Amino acid sequence: MRKLTTTASILGVSLALVFTAQAQAPESFRVISPIFGQLVSFSMPSDFVAVFENTKGGHYIREAVLKGETPERWTQMITVIGEKGMTLTPGASPETFAASIAGGFKSACPDSFAARPFGVLKFGRFAGFGAVIGCGRVDSGPTRHSETALLITLKGATDYYTIQWAERGPETDEPPVNDEHWQMRLRELSPIDLCPIVTGEAAPYPSCVSKS
Template sequence: MRHVLAICAVLALASACPAIAAEAERLVSPPLSNFVPGYSAANDAQSIREEVPRGETVERWTRMVTTQRFTGLAARSTPAAYAQTIAEQTPRACPGAKVSPVASLTVSSRAAARLQVDCPRSEGGVPESFLLLAIAGQSDMHVRQVAFRGAKSAADLAWAERYLGATVLCRPRDMQVSCR
């Protein structure tokens, strides 16, 4: 479901992606204890990295943290519009899903948005939920999602909210302590 929604959002908002990426912006969050990279890919238009708990895979996971970059998207759209596109397309990917209102906020002095989606039955037939944070960089859109497959607890959601709440956007030569 995550991949379908992310691709649909990008296609809906971007007619073409420029080949030149903005200068080395990146999302920085607290270390993920006991998580390992499960998948990663990048090109001039976008990048994705999926991290899962040690012993799990991107096919069989209980938690997943996904980090994406969409080149040039922030120059054409806003984090709130990106998140709203995800919200609007969720019912097609997951009938019966509960989608929170898009919350606009500021992260690292940049426009950002948050969203939560709870899907009662994902493609695998089990519940899947994710919290999404989108941050506008100079020209790129940076997105981090924390997803849960199967049952999730209040403690799981609190962990995800703390993790995303501690995420910052670091720019080249940024002097924020978390960026060094």
Template sequence: MKAKVAVLFLAMTALPAALPARSQDSMTMTTPVFGQIVSYQLPAGFQPSYEEAGAEGYIQETVPAGETVNDWSQMITMTGIKDAEGHSDMLEGAAQVLAGHFQQACAETFTGTSFGATEINGLAGLVVFLGCGTVAPSEEGQEARSETAVIVYVKSAFGYVTVQWAERGPPVATRPEYEIDTWKPRLAQLLPIRLCDAVAGEEPPYLSCNAKP
């Protein structure tokens, strides 16, 4: 599903060490979100296509060149969600809510897997896989489809950040399976994911954050 801010309110153990090296053709995305700089790698071929900032949430969507946020085969989404209370189980709760939205869209072909708590550049993190074998059309002219996504949750000073890679395909009658040969390299391409405190007066590309090891 397209990750709208409203929806997102809703382990790989030692993940960075387990993943292969990322492509050198990626582009570093650095974005100010609620007083912090969020940095991640955007794989070659993707381009920023949508951005929205609100009082409680931020969303940034990128799709392959030539596609749109309304008609896409793959989408990489970064969000920042405010959570002033910052409960210890905040990431798990957020993941469960998003999983619930997936399940509502495809109750009989839904699948969801949490790989457990992990550490992302020294910050608490969580990685989950969600999928729908068949999502019914929501608008006239659309066709049924399958949809799968891997979502990385990272705890931040303001709440939490997500970086999600989603893929659409033809509908299937079964529950999608996590295909490690597909998703492990994709996760590697998004790393490193960094969160840095914003430096007063610093402008893009926020070199103080990108220079960190």
């Protein structure tokens, strides 16, 4: 779901895209992006392309969709979000951050919302939380549809980050949050990690590439 409507600077972020071959998985890109205080690293299937990016104050967002789709008309979307300085927010944790995002979903579909927590996760030395959240009926977009997403939150050194893999489908009373393919989606995004920004280092960020 779109969280900002401000004008985007498409593909303005410096990305390191390193092809990797993963056993029993489609070819993917290693995406390494400097977002606020750290490099955010994960794998993205090669049939996705970034179509929207924006930084507004302490909030960063980038969206990628399947090639040939658009930010308005898409069937799958991978979204990366950064929240600057959020580790200083009292009570903040990967779980409460995930809950706040889930609350946004629920407000859009109070009668058809569902969620399935994966629980506490670890990405390198950084704490995270995973869940699947879904709306059975959403009226935004060209037609009414369902929208379900794998949601990963990470607590960085100073900032918080999320990676979301969302899928749209026919409207339903029960969004497919219990479908086992969300575990596969998590594996496809892996390895997920945060790396320090090294002064003077440019893409493809060899210090982060060499970590995995």
